Amino acid sequence: LLKVLSRIDSILRSPRAPPLIHRRSKGPVQDYSKGNVLSKECGFEHLPFTIEMWADQLMALKDLHRSLRKLSLELMPWRTADPQENREPLQVEDLQFIVDTILEEIENKEKNSQTQSLQVLSGIVSHFQKLFDVNSLGGVYPRMNEVYTRLEEMTNAMRNLRELLELDSSAPPTVVVDTVGKLCDIINNNVTEQVQQLLGTQDIHSIINKLKEHEYFFPPFQALIQDLLCVLGISNMDDILPVVRNLK
Numbered sequence: 001l002l003k004v005l006s007r008i009d010s011i012l013r014s015p016r017a018p019p020l021i022h023r024r025s026k027g028p029v030q031d032y033s034k035g036n037v038l039s040k041e042c043g044f045e046h047l048p049f050t051i052e053m054w055a056d057q058l059m060a061l062k063d064l065h066r067s068l069r070k071l072s073l074e075l076m077p078w079r080t081a082d083p084q085e086n087r088e089p090l091q092v093e094d095l096q097f098i099v100d101t102i103l104e105e106i107e108n109k110e111k112n113s114q115t116q117s118l119q120v121l122s123g124i125v126s127h128f129q130k131l132f133d134v135n136s137l138g139g140v141y142p143r144m145n146e147v148y149t150r151l152e153e154m155t156n157a158m159r160n161l162r163e164l165l166e167l168d169s170s171a172p173p174t175v176v177v178d179t180v181g182k183l184c185d186i187i188n189n190n191v192t193e194q195v196q197q198l199l200g201t202q203d204i205h206s207i208i209n210k211l212k213e214h215e216y217f218f219p220p221f222q223a224l225i226q227d228l229l230c231v232l233g234i235s236n237m238d239d240i241l242p243v244v245r246n247l248k
Contacts, residue, residue: 065095
């Protein structure tokens with residue numbers, strides 16, 4: 001037994017042993033071979049604790065292996081067979097193999113994602129060139145700025161129209177256009193009514209006739225007035241009647 005314990009103790013004291021697991025004893029320890037108490041420390045009393053901890057670590061190693069296998073199947077469902085899965089006893093190299101496989105798959109996905117991103121970006125630029133008639137890549141940025149400026153102008157105009165027409169801020173452009181059209185119809189109808197009232201007729205043909213009469217009468221009348229102003233030596237039409245009266 002002492003030989004076995006000495007062998008285990010030498011392993012625990014080895015530089016290859018995990019850190020912080022070797023604890024040297026302080027005080028007398030029983031000598032199970034002789035049944036008495038040793039006066040010097042032998043270092044064997046920490047062996048049960050260390051062995052138990054190693055056993056727990058081996059169990060945790062299996063749990064970690066199962067977790068890594070589950071993660072591997074989530075990331076790589078097509079990998080159904082694992083040459084290390086049924087291997088006994090389980091070793092750290094098995095876990096390292098799974099981790100390396102997962103890291104390699106992630107790196108490949110990142111490379112493929114970058115390639116796909118470049119293809120998507122190229123497609124977006126080509127689509128923009130077709131939509132806005134841009135012949136070269138150098139003209140993409142100026143046209144983007146132009147589109148942005150026009151969009152801002154249209155957005156401001158629509159916002160001002162909504163406020164003037166007392167519409168909701170979420171009203172679509174079609175509602176704004178319909179409202180403006182109705183308002184124009186109302187204004188045109190009011191103007192027609194006002195013209196009819198001014199000319200004293202409700203008939204469009206009468207309006208046309210009165211306009212023709214105006215065109216026939218007004219030019220000679222205007223010429224007569226101009227001659228009177230010149231003959232009487234005045235410049236204001238309101239002075240014609242007083243001057244004529246004085247002459248009479």
